[in-house]
Amino acid sequence: QMRLVQSGPEVAEPGTSVRVSCKTSQFTFGNSAVQWVRQTRGHRLEWIGWVVLVTGNTDYAQKFQERLTITRDMSTTTVYMELSSLRSEDTAVYYCAAKLGASTAFDIWGQGTMVTVSS
């Protein structure tokens, strides 16, 4: 059973960047992908973007296009989400979630990483 383990909480100043990692217990080829989702306090889930593991191809939500980078490291089976030009509104819990092989469902989730943007 694949597991996702995310890095610990982060505190970052406005205007800086933060990188959150998502360690997978295994990579499965084909159409496996990892997406990132965030949730501000008391608010809905928000889709950020995803990466196809075998190709590294990415797709981002329009609102994050200018300051988001999602990458993966095949050697360590880790996916990274980096968000730059941080502002207070980026304070949220960030989740990674995976779908394996031919599955269309993101059914494996990490535990979440709290990112706080504050001066």
Place this chain on the structure above:
Amino acid sequence: SYELTQPPSVSVSPGQTARITCSGDALPKKYAYWYQQKSGQAPVLVIYEDNKRPSGIPERFSGSSSGTMATLTVSGAQVEDEADYYCYSTDSNGKGVFGTGTEVTVL
């Protein structure tokens, strides 16, 4: 931008049926997925591809989709089903979108 609209809240008595709707223009051509999220926890998939139930999800959870509306039904709701529920789909460009979320109360 593309929106998936859900009712803010649904309230049922234990044993009754809860129905949560999700409205979106692309749903006739895109699958709907449903997630349950309890306070302080990561979301859990309860329905995928409109009406399929992952292993381990109770049979009281079912899904359907018709036209621009997808529906999650909890038949015989239990107190432990109290949670926020989110529909999820993709837009015409293949980008992910979550619904506005529905708080389900069972009391």
